Amino acid sequence: MTNNPFPLSKDELLAAYRTMRTIRDFEERLHVEFAKGDIPGFVHLYAGEEACAAGIMMHLTDIDRIASTHRGHGHCIAKGVDVHEMMAEIYGKATGACRGKGGSMHIADLSKGMMGANGILGAGAPLICGAGLAAKFRGDGGVGITFFGDGASNQGTVLESMNLAAIWNLPVIFVVENNGYAESTSVEYATAVDSYVDRAAGFGLPGVTVDGTDFFAVHEAAGEVIRRAREGGGPALLECKTIRFFGHFEGDAQTYKAKGENDYNREHRDCLRIFANRVTSAGAVSEAEIALVDREVASLIDAAVESAKGAPLPSPRELLTDVYVAY
C-alpha cells in the first residue's frame, strides 16, 4: 500500500476501524437484544460516539488509566476489555467482567487500566486525579483520562477536579463527549458557556474542541494533549462534539430530539462511514479489507451474545462475597 496520507499505518487504520466497528456492533446488537427483554436493568448505548473512544485510546497502553461514564461500553472496548466478558456482564452472568455484580454501568478491568464505567455522573473526575497522582509518584509516565458528557460537565466534581489537576500539574485529560443532550436536556440550556475551551481556560487548562465524528481530528488532538501530559506538561481539556444515535437509555422514546434528527445523523454524520470513506477513497485501505473487518466483528459479537446467553448465572453465595478484602 503506497497511498497512505494518514499519520497511521495501514494496520493502525484497520485497528482503529475494528475498534469502532466492534463498539458499533456491540451497541446495535444490545439495542436489539434489550428490546427482547433478556437484559436486566438499564443500558446506555455509545453508538455514534465511537471515534472519540477509538481516537483517544489509540494513544494509551495498560499503564494509562481511564475513568468512564454510565455510557461506558465504547470506552471499555477501546481500552481492551474483553468483549465476551463485557457481554456476559451485561446479561448478569457469572462469567462477566464483574462476575455479574456490576452490570452495564460498572464494567471495569483494572488490569487494562479501565477504572470503571460509573453510574454517578462526574464521579470519574476526582478518581482520575488520583490515578494521575499515583502515576506522578511512581514516575511511570502514565496518564489518566476521564470521560464525561455535556451533562456531567456541570457537576462540581468535574470543576473541582480541573482545578486540582491544574494546581498539582497532574497528567490528566478531561474529555467532554458533548453529544448535545444531558439525558433529555440540551447543552444549550444547561451549560452557560458556548465552548468548553472557555471553561477550561477558567481553570488555567489548555482546551481544544474537535469534531467527534472525525476520528482523525480526535486522534490528532488527543495525541497532542496526551503527549504533553505524559511529558509533565500537565492537564488539558478535550471537547469532542459528538452524536448519540440512540436515546439516553434503551427505551427512551427520544421525543425531545428534532424530527428526523437520528436519520440525518446516521446518513451524514456516522463516524464509521466517514472514516471508511476517507481511508478507502484515499486508497490507504481497500473496501474488501473494511468488509473483512465487518464480517469478523459480526461473528465476534454473535459469539459474545451466544456465549453470554448460555453462560451460568452467579451462584447464590456470590451475593455475600467480595464486599471486603478481609472482614
Place this chain on the structure above:
Amino acid sequence: MARKISYKQAINEALDLEMRRDPTVIVLGEDIVGGAGAPGELDAWGGVLGVTKGLHAKHGNRLMDTPLSESAYIGAAIGAAACGMRPVAELMFLDFMGVCFDQILNQAAKFKYMFGGKAKTPVVIRAMVGAGFRAAAQHSQMLTPMFTHVPGLKVVCPSNAYDAKGLLIQSIRDDDPVIFCEHKALYGSEADVPEESYAIPFGEANVVREGKDVTIVSYGLTVHRALDAAEKLAKSGVQAEVIDLRTLSPIDWDTVIESVENTGRLVVVDEANPRCSIASDVASYVAQNAFGALKAAPQMVTAPHTPVPFSPVLEDLYIPSADAIAAAVNKTTARALAA
C-alpha cells in the same frame, strides 16, 4: 519502650512510622502541612489542630495540602488507592462528608463488590468527630452510624492514645477503605504508648473494666463517661463491665454477647443521635441473639434527636453524661433492687 504521649501525638507517630515503612503511603488534606504557597512558614499548622505537624519536614511532598475541594481530593485519594497507593486523606471534620459523600459511598465502598472482587481500595479517611468543642452543629457530629451502615467501609473510633496508634497503623495497612474517626475532645488525652510500631486488629473490642452486674458498651469519648459511671455505680455496689468497641465495622459481637450472657443487663452509650445508631444496632443485636440472658430491657444512652447546639450549657446536656449512664444502669437493675 512505652511513654506517655497524647492521642494527637499517637496519630502523628502512626503516620510517621507507616510513611517510613511504606513508600506508597501519602497524606493529603486541607492545611495538613499548612502554609502551602503562602509567604510565611511551611508546616505552619500541620493540620487545623496540629495533628500532622512536623511530618512534612520528615516526608516532604508525600504530604500535600489540598484546595478546599473535598470531593476532588477525597476522590483523588480513592482513585490513587485503586491505582496502588495507600493514601491517608484528612477530611478535617467528618461533618464535611456532606460535600464528598458520593466518592465514599458510591465509589470507594463499592469498587470491590461491583467490579466482581477485582479491585482493592486501601484508602484511609481520617476525620474529627464529636461534640464538646463549642463548635456547633456543623463541626461536632458523631456520624459513625452513617458510615457503619455502608457495606464495603470499615469504621474505627479509638478512645485512647494507645488504640489510636495501633488502629491507625492497622487502617493504613488494611486493604479496604477505612473511616478513621478521631474524637477531637480526646486529642490531649495521654496514655502509655510504645515507641515501636504495632497494629491492633479490627473487630476486637476491649473490655476496659470487668464487672458482673451490667454490661456498658460504648466507643470514643463516651467510653470515659461510661468508666466514670462505673466508678460511681461501684460505690453503690453495682459492678459494671465496660466494653470499648474500638471498631464499629467490623464489630466484635462475640465480646458483647459473652459479656451480656454473664451480666444479663445491657446499656449502650453512643454520642450519635439515637435513631439507626450504634446504640440501636447493638441493642437490637443483643435482643435477637441473647434475649434469654437478659434480666431487663436493654437501655440506650445517646445524644438527643437534635443537631449539636452551640451554647455550652446546651452542648453539655447533649453529650451522654456519666450521670445519665448511671441512671440507665439503675433502670436495668431496678427490678432486682426492688425485689
